[in-house]
Structures are given as C-alpha cells and as structure tokens.
Amino acid sequence: MLKEFEDFRRRLKESQAINTPQDLIKAIPNSDLITCKKTKQSRIVFNVGSNKYRLICGYKIEPSQTILFIKFVGTHQEYDKIDACEVNMFKA
Secondary structure (H helix, E strand, O other), X not given: OHHHHXXXXXXXXXXXXXXXXXXXXXXXXXXXXXXXXXXXXXXEEEEEOOOOEEEEEEEEEOOOOEEEEXXXXXXXXXXXXXXXXXXXXXXX
C-alpha cells in the first residue's frame, strides 16, 4: 500500500501549476470532484493504486500552493460504505 501512495505523492508534487480544482483533477488522472450540497463545499476523490484505494480530500488552492485536507483513506470497498461529503476520519 505504501508504494501506491508514494507514487501518488510524487505525481502530485511533479504536477504543473494548480490554479483551480479542475487543474488538480487533470494533474491526477482518475480523480473526481464532488460538490457537497449540504455543506456547499467540494471534495476531491483520488483513486490510488489502480483504484485499489480511495483518498478523499478537502482542498484550498492559493497562488503559491495547494493544500489538501485528508478526510478519508481506505480501500475501495471501505469507500463504498461511507458518505464522501460527511466523512472526516481524522477529526478529533
């Protein structure tokens, strides 16, 4: 599992300038932008390791950096059991 996430991090780090959520989607193929109507926020679901794992992130895009807030990390099977807009597995 670690190798798949290292590859993901490398691709993200090597990506060109990110100015919009769509740029982030283009930088990491097989990812999806989800608009959460209840919270009026968006999240990005990344398919990692040939779709074996899912990573859900909130994000903040600034001129000099993109910040990802990890909300969920798990297998595709675990992802199927959660609400992508509500999950926050690292909230205290």
